[in-house]
Amino acid sequence: GAVVSQHPSRVICKSGTSVKIECRSLDFQATTMFWYRQFPKQSLMLMATSNEGSKATYEQGVEKDKFLINHASLTLSTLTVTSAHPEDSSFYICSATRQTYEGYTFGSGTRLTVV
Amino acid sequence: GIQVEQSPPDLILQEGANSTLRCNFSDSVNNLQWFHQNPWGQLINLFYIPSGTKQNGRLSATTVATERYSLLYISSSQTTDSGVYFCAVERSYNTDKLIFGTGTRLQVFP
Numbered sequence: 001g002a003v004v005s006q007h008p009s010r011v012i013c014k015s016g017t018s019v020k021i022e023c024r025s026l027d028f029q030a031t032t033m034f035w036y037r038q039f040p041k042q043s044l045m046l047m048a049t050s051n052e053g054s055k056a057t058y059e060q061g062v063e064k065d066k067f068l069i070n071h072a073s074l075t076l077s078t079l080t081v082t083s084a085h086p087e088d089s090s091f092y093i094c095s096a097t098r099q100t101y102e103g104y105t106f107g108s109g110t111r112l113t114v115v
Numbered sequence: 116g117i118q119v120e121q122s123p124p125d126l127i128l129q130e131g132a133n134s135t136l137r138c139n140f141s142d143s144v145n146n147l148q149w150f151h152q153n154p155w156g157q158l159i160n161l162f163y164i165p166s167g168t169k170q171n172g173r174l175s176a177t178t179v180a181t182e183r184y185s186l187l188y189i190s191s192s193q194t195t196d197s198g199v200y201f202c203a204v205e206r207s208y209n210t211d212k213l214i215f216g217t218g219t220r221l222q223v224f225p
Binding site for chain 2: 034036038041043044045046049091093095102103104105106108109111
């Protein structure tokens with residue numbers, strides 16, 4: 001089946017530094033990947049759609065300059081949280097879908113803590 | 116945008132009990148999925164069910180697309196069923212956006 005790998009699973013960083021999170025589709029090519037953010041006891045909120053070879057599409061209210069997305073290949077998308085602050089602490093999770101449509105598969109998520 | 120509401124928000128059960136979780140959505144969809152988020156945050160895909168009925172062991176799901184709702188049935192619940200259950204939909208005229216519902220937090224006690 002479709003497998004999406006995400007890492008790191010957990011990261012702690014100092015305020016003001018940048019953190020990169022990787023999302024890989026292991027056994028299929030994904031022209032589109034998605035990044036979500038989840039705060040404690042809340043639902044998942046779509047942040048942006050990552051398109052291979054083109055600019056990402058951000059949801060309203062998501063800062064493009066803070067959350068940099070790069071989708072350089074058909075199997076890899078990265079999310080970089082730049083100049084992280086404590087309010088960026090959250091659970092970030094990516095997803096992708098196969099071209100033969102079977103629904104969306106999610107990575108295991110990254111818990112970011114900014115201190 | 117599309118609204119996805121789930122009920123009940125919280126559910127406490129004793130092991131062995133049955134339950135029904137509901138997902139209402141405000142617009143037509145061409146994809147609906149049910150997920151179980153375990154305590155470690157992992158989203159487990161339970162069903163891809165834009166319409167009709169499916170069963171997988173103790174779980175089953177029914178989506179009535181024309182009436183814009185879906186139901187997830189859990190029978191003979193076990194403590195390992197605890198976690199948060201989300202439905203998520205993709206609108207039929209704006210693809211590539213999976214929008215999550217509000218979630219149902221289930222706790223199953225022995």
